[in-house]
Amino acid sequence: MKLARDGKITKEMEIVAENENLDSEFIRKGIAKGRIIIPKSNRRNTKPLGIGEGLLVKINANVGSSKTVCDLENEVEKAKIAEKFGADTIMDLSSGIKESDVKNIRKRILEEIKIPLGIVPIYQSALRAIEHKGAIIHLDEDDLFNVIEEQAKEGVDFFTIHVGVTKEIVNYLIDHPRTMGVVSRGGTFLAAWILHNEQENPFNEKYDYLLEMAQEYDFTLSLGDGMRPGGIADSTDYAQIRELMEISKLVKRAWNANIQVMVEGPGHIPAHEIEHNIKIQKSLCDGAPFYVLGPLTTDIAPGYDHIVSAIGGTLAGLAGADYLCYVTPSEHLGLPNKEEVKRGVIASKIAAHTVNIARYGKRASKIDYKMDIARKNLNWKKMIDYSIDPELAREIHSRSGETDDDEGCSMCGELCAIKMLRDALEQKRE
């Protein structure tokens, strides 16, 4: 950010400009204003990726172990699948049983993937506190900041930190219970810590120290939304917006320190509240990139939350969100398996692509036009090649014994509408 403000166009900016078919000066200006970020550690050689105003909407896939599901190679596989099917970034949310498990998974993922990696560092801090002090509420500032430094040295590109979970907001919840309480894990750890220790959130109090660390390792800050609603019953409530207002101040402090920053957003939001959620964030945070988790527009579809999230993500993107966090079919039920990771990535990509077409027209829809022409020509080989998941498309198409070479298809057989009128019109034109 410092370089962009000094008027310098870095190699990373050039690569982003090329990938987006934009001018590198556009990228530089966006970074200088804080409206574009390139989350990239100076310790690891990832593909530069731009997120923010005027750029294509990007998607993130979460992977990570938990206490009952902890298989290192499986999590690495999931990260690779997510990358293969088009995730722009990965977040490793491993918690696991032991701190050492979490470290090992992260190291392997950092080795295996070429796209930016994000982390919620408090998960590892929490495990350290449990292992050494018996409970999360006993963690101290060192447990929080040392873990970030350790992870930054390894090359983590961006960090979700719940700086906006303040003592004031947590105390407010005592007298004003929500239906779902707090569902962000990082937010909860801090809220529980604040309640027990009767002290301010250390990330908030020592925010300048966090900014110094971000300068040193050139990581990007993602300001986590610890108060995001956990169900539509709590959507767009006082706690959520109060935290966003706190975050908006911290965005500007990051910019003053030349630190790249993005803002995380909800969560469970009914469809008619999504647009104003995005617009209030953009207004309060002066156009800082907005990273949304979902949003989920209904709570009754576990097993299908990737679809719900594709709906909510589209609405958010149409209103201005820049970066969508995927949701898998197993959300609210258990950790995803590899197939569910793939489905989550594809659903999220469909949402992002839908938004990109709406925002940018042919800059995004060239591939759709190619598909249309392949369909018109009943060219099955090309139709399958242009598909978001060619393997699945081929599998379904070939189910009724057809090959890529057949004209027409099992849906209409001889009654193929495309062929019939194409031929009739061509006769008339002759």
Add this chain to the structure above:
Amino acid sequence: MKLARDGKITKEMEIVAENENLDSEFIRKGIAKGRIIIPKSNRRNTKPLGIGEGLLVKINANVGSSKTVCDLENEVEKAKIAEKFGADTIMDLSSGIKESDVKNIRKRILEEIKIPLGIVPIYQSALRAIEHKGAIIHLDEDDLFNVIEEQAKEGVDFFTIHVGVTKEIVNYLIDHPRTMGVVSRGGTFLAAWILHNEQENPFNEKYDYLLEMAQEYDFTLSLGDGMRPGGIADSTDYAQIRELMEISKLVKRAWNANIQVMVEGPGHIPAHEIEHNIKIQKSLCDGAPFYVLGPLTTDIAPGYDHIVSAIGGTLAGLAGADYLCYVTPSEHLGLPNKEEVKRGVIASKIAAHTVNIARYGKRASKIDYKMDIARKNLNWKKMIDYSIDPELAREIHSRSGETDDDEGCSMCGELCAIKMLRDALEQKRE
């Protein structure tokens, strides 16, 4: 419609009012104005279902055989699965090899399902023309109208008729080719017929006769969109809107004859064009119920078009569409199997429910609030019961060896955010 205009509230109106939690006078007025329909034949005893302004958004599932996939019992099974998972109506789009196959499938479906059934009668007419006269272009008025009468006598509740495909529009296409041409099968048959015979669309010319038949059998007309775009390259073009304008005139002629009518709409439409597509229909057609096919916001996701359609259906519903036709994962690739029918129905229901929450708040979201409370209490049994697909939810949840009785889950294990802060806040409140 006649009864509603005479101020009479029928048993059907009362049932619809009760199902929607509305006053029966509201339903009567809506029907009298043409803004609500209850598609129900007087020959069959289906559950009365309301579609239109002020009512919950409904969904339709298509089933039906084709030349290469033709298994009577399989199509009946699909219809039953669609009904089980919440389709509000079924359309049987069977074409098959022989006219007799199509009749047999329809008869069995009429016996087996309790929800309204719709048909595109020209498919059977086309088969009859092929069998008896060698080609679709040789069909005559009798082939068209006799089939409708036959189907109406059996109790079909609504008919999709492409009355808006006029000679003028078809001739326009000769000099102004579209990328995808015409992809509606019924529309294509008529367009090819018009081109070959150089005559006007018989449904359009003899529209009054169609209205008389609708009076006699009390079926509902669904004015099909033969010119719907087959790819986003053709969205919202001259042919599409010209047909809509023709249809808008035919809506009013139906109302003058006291015939219930709805309008079908696109199709492949990018996200930023959906809202004005819905609003122009509502304006031109004086608020007649709008039934959309999709819309699909990108063309590159065969295998996942149920998700694309859930996105487009949501956007359409938010803009005012009343009735969504599902799309299955196998759209553009082949006929759906039973699992794909189920997935298509659920994706479409998620879209409709998302819209209903946005439009009607708690009238639609009570079940979501119940889910939120079950989640807060970590009550897995209830969480599964309130799910849109309890079987799948249970299957995913139990994968890591958990039962409905466990508190917490495999996602966070001991780090369960909900439990941790709930306990900490409760301590403070004591």
